[in-house]
Amino acid sequence: xxxxxxxxxxxxxxxxxxxxxxxxxxxxxxxxxxxxxxxxxxxxxxxxxxxxxxxxxxxxxxxxxxxxxxxxxxxxxxxxxxxxxxxxxxxxxxxxxxxxxxxxxxxxxxxxxxxxxxxxxxxxxxxxxxxxxxxxxxxxxxxxxxxxxxxxxxxxxxxxxxxxxxxxxxxxxxxxxxxxxxxxxxxxxxxxxxxxxxxxxxxxxxxxxxxxxxxxxxxxxxxxxxxxxxxxxxxxxxxxxxxxxxxxxxxxxxxxxxxxxxxxxxxxxxxxxxxxxxxxxxxxxxxxxxxxxxxxxxxxxxxxxxxxxxxxxxxxxxxxxxxxxxxxxxxxxxxxxxxxxxxxxxxxxxxxxxxxxxxxxxxxxxxxxxx
Amino acid sequence: xxxxxxxxxxxxxxxxxxxxxxxxxxxxxxxxxxxxxxxxxxxxxxxxxxxxxxxxxxxxxxxxxxxxxxxxxxxxxxxxxxxxxxxxxxxxxxxxxxxxxxxxxxxxxxxxxxxxxxxxxxxxxxxxxxxxxxxxxxxxxxxxxxxxxxxxxxxxxxxxxxxxxxxxxxxxxxxxxxxxxxxxxxxxxxxxxxxxxxxxxxxxxxxxxxxxxxxxxxxxxxxxxxxxxxxxxxxxxxxxxxxxxxxxxxxxxxxxxxx
Ligand SMILES: Nc1ncnc2c1ncn2[C@@H]1O[C@H](COP(=O)(O)OP(=O)(O)OP(=O)(O)O)[C@@H](O)[C@H]1O
Ligand SMILES: [Mg+2]
Numbered sequence: 001x002x003x004x005x006x007x008x009x010x011x012x013x014x015x016x017x018x019x020x021x022x023x024x025x026x027x028x029x030x031x032x033x034x035x036x037x038x039x040x041x042x043x044x045x046x047x048x049x050x051x052x053x054x055x056x057x058x059x060x061x062x063x064x065x066x067x068x069x070x071x072x073x074x075x076x077x078x079x080x081x082x083x084x085x086x087x088x089x090x091x092x093x094x095x096x097x098x099x100x101x102x103x104x105x106x107x108x109x110x111x112x113x114x115x116x117x118x119x120x121x122x123x124x125x126x127x128x129x130x131x132x133x134x135x136x137x138x139x140x141x142x143x144x145x146x147x148x149x150x151x152x153x154x155x156x157x158x159x160x161x162x163x164x165x166x167x168x169x170x171x172x173x174x175x176x177x178x179x180x181x182x183x184x185x186x187x188x189x190x191x192x193x194x195x196x197x198x199x200x201x202x203x204x205x206x207x208x209x210x211x212x213x214x215x216x217x218x219x220x221x222x223x224x225x226x227x228x229x230x231x232x233x234x235x236x237x238x239x240x241x242x243x244x245x246x247x248x249x250x251x252x253x254x255x256x257x258x259x260x261x262x263x264x265x266x267x268x269x270x271x272x273x274x275x276x277x278x279x280x281x282x283x284x285x286x287x288x289x290x291x292x293x294x295x296x297x298x299x300x301x302x303x304x305x306x307x308x309x310x311x312x313x314x315x316x317x318x319x320x321x322x323x324x325x326x327x328x329x330x331x332x333x334x335x336x337x338x339x340x341x342x343x344x345x346x347x348x349x350x351x352x353x354x355x356x357x358x359x360x361x362x363x364x365x366x367x368x369x370x371x
Numbered sequence: 372x373x374x375x376x377x378x379x380x381x382x383x384x385x386x387x388x389x390x391x392x393x394x395x396x397x398x399x400x401x402x403x404x405x406x407x408x409x410x411x412x413x414x415x416x417x418x419x420x421x422x423x424x425x426x427x428x429x430x431x432x433x434x435x436x437x438x439x440x441x442x443x444x445x446x447x448x449x450x451x452x453x454x455x456x457x458x459x460x461x462x463x464x465x466x467x468x469x470x471x472x473x474x475x476x477x478x479x480x481x482x483x484x485x486x487x488x489x490x491x492x493x494x495x496x497x498x499x500x501x502x503x504x505x506x507x508x509x510x511x512x513x514x515x516x517x518x519x520x521x522x523x524x525x526x527x528x529x530x531x532x533x534x535x536x537x538x539x540x541x542x543x544x545x546x547x548x549x550x551x552x553x554x555x556x557x558x559x560x561x562x563x564x565x566x567x568x569x570x571x572x573x574x575x576x577x578x579x580x581x582x583x584x585x586x587x588x589x590x591x592x593x594x595x596x597x598x599x600x601x602x603x604x605x606x607x608x609x610x611x612x613x614x615x616x617x618x619x620x621x622x623x624x625x626x627x628x629x630x
Contacts, residue, residue: 327463
């Protein structure tokens with residue numbers, strides 16, 4: 001089975017995929033979508049009520065899906081979206097559609113693997129639909145082959161969280177040093193719906209620029225963004241997250257942990273409170289381990305009296321008294337530092353299944369052994 | 372002042388646990404300790420008293436080896452070895468332990484994880500000590516985050532129990548602790564200091580800062596020292612020193628010229 005999922009792949013690349021959360025034997029997974037460059041090898045969900053299809057097939061199968069294509073993300077947003085749209089016209093769209101029918105649920109996540117191996121440019125366009133009351137967990141591992149020295153990945157993702165539905169999307173990026181990554185994502189959340197977005201990038205990458213926005217249009221809808229990022233020397237990550245609280249009782253939380261060991265990490269975040277009883281909080285913490293840049297740009301905007309939005313941001317080095325506290329218990333300086341970094345990066349995410357939380361913890365732990 | 376100065380070295384011929392000679396310490400270029408000398412024998416517990424700001428915490432943190440405490444003169448010997456220049460973590464591994472007056476909060480680091488990382492005992496023992504210190508429910512919480520005053524003390528003692536050092540320094544273990552918890556903390560400190568063992572077999576020593584002396588109800592202290600303005604004014608019986616402070620205040624000590 002595992003051999004079939006991705007033919008023609010080196011052991012080293014297998015490891016990189018596994019690091020990115022992809023189980024090649026599909027253990028603890030409810031299904032897989034595998035795309036290497038522009039080629040789709042595999043697309044299947046094992047859960048009743050949840051479909052995982054190549055986007056072109058899904059668009060042919062379901063007329064209603066066409067309305068959701070280029071609906072949240074504007075085709076003319078920038079040169080990158082236009083590039084993807086043009087390529088779709090020429091070659092047909094790539095990427096996946098996940099459709100979770102009313103009341104369906106997966107405990108083990110569906111995995112989608114976007115792997116850059118031979119070509120310079122990869123484009124994907126994904127649509128995620130969770131109908132009323134559905135609970136859908138996804139893990140997306142984006143990886144480039146060890147041999148792929150340069151390249152650009154463009155990813156469009158449009159997510160629709162229905163009434164009382166929950167969607168969690170955990171993205172683990174394992175790119176190469178000179179890869180450019182330009183995702184363009186948007187989400188709409190309806191009444192009582194919950195959207196969880198988790199982003200982890202521990203490896204060197206050339207340039208990442210993204211700014212997913214969740215539009216909370218339903219009463220009491222929720223969005224939570226968590227990101228954990230290390231900017232290595234030579235890497236630049238320009239990360240943003242936005243939440244628009246457009247319905248009564250909507251709430252959003254944006255939590256970021258950034259470390260630089262010589263690279264540049266920018267954390268932009270924005271919450272707009274535009275309806276009654278809305279709440280939002282931004283928390284951004286940055287650790288500078290080696291001279292580099294961490295730039296936090298939290299924006300909060302309230303438009304009426306009955307909204308509460310706050311932010312806290314802190315950037316600095318590890319406090320000496322924390323290191324010495326642990327040294328006084330017998331840990332040496334390196335152990336003490338690593339222990340504090342592990343704590344710093346430890347973000348527990350409400351609503352995430354154990355297996356996903358464990359994967360996130362494992363990715364973070366593996367990166368830490370390098371400190 | 373009538374209290375007799377004495378230096379106790381019960382087991383003669385052996386190294387003292389701790390010997391401090393003429394220690395001068397600066398913080399930010401300002402001298403805080405002006406020539407402190409102190410000797411603590413194996414198996415002995417000493418008490419350190421003195422008014423606020425006199426330099427008690429400074430002395431403990433200097434012995435432990437924290438940064439920011441610059442020794443400009445004098446020596447510290449621990450188990451017979453000159454440790455004046457030895458780094459903090461090595462001192463800890465060599466058998467020193469300290470309870471902090473104001474420990475930092477370690478966000479993200481769970482108490483349980485910290486205990487596992489520093490333990491010199493089995494995981495089962497960690498669990499038992501946790502129960503004993505009524506900290507079992509705190510294992511999954513970030514170290515010191517939102518801990519109450521008394522909980523911080525219990526967590527500090529618990530960390531020392533699993534670390535199991537030979538020489539234990541406690542910075543005001545009873546301050547801010549309710550009566551019931553004082554008993555718990557007092558008895559646990561007695562365990563740390565092997566007070567249940569006969570002096571001949573006892574190897575653990577302690578140096579305890581106290582303002583109230585409540586802790587003396589749980590551990591017999593062998594000697595007391597009075598620190599004023601960065602100088603030790605006298606050594607003697609801890610209860611006698613306390614009584615003197617109660618009756619005459621610190622003024623007497625500050626004026627005292629005998630040392
Ligand atoms: N980091 C520091 N920077 C500047 N001054 C300091 C620092 N730490 C201690 N001091 C000063 O050194 C002196 C001794 O302080 P220390 O904390 O040792 O007193 P203490 O005897 O423990 O007092 P207390 O009974 O109030 O705990 C005080 O005047 C204090 O303000
Ligand atoms: Mg003090």
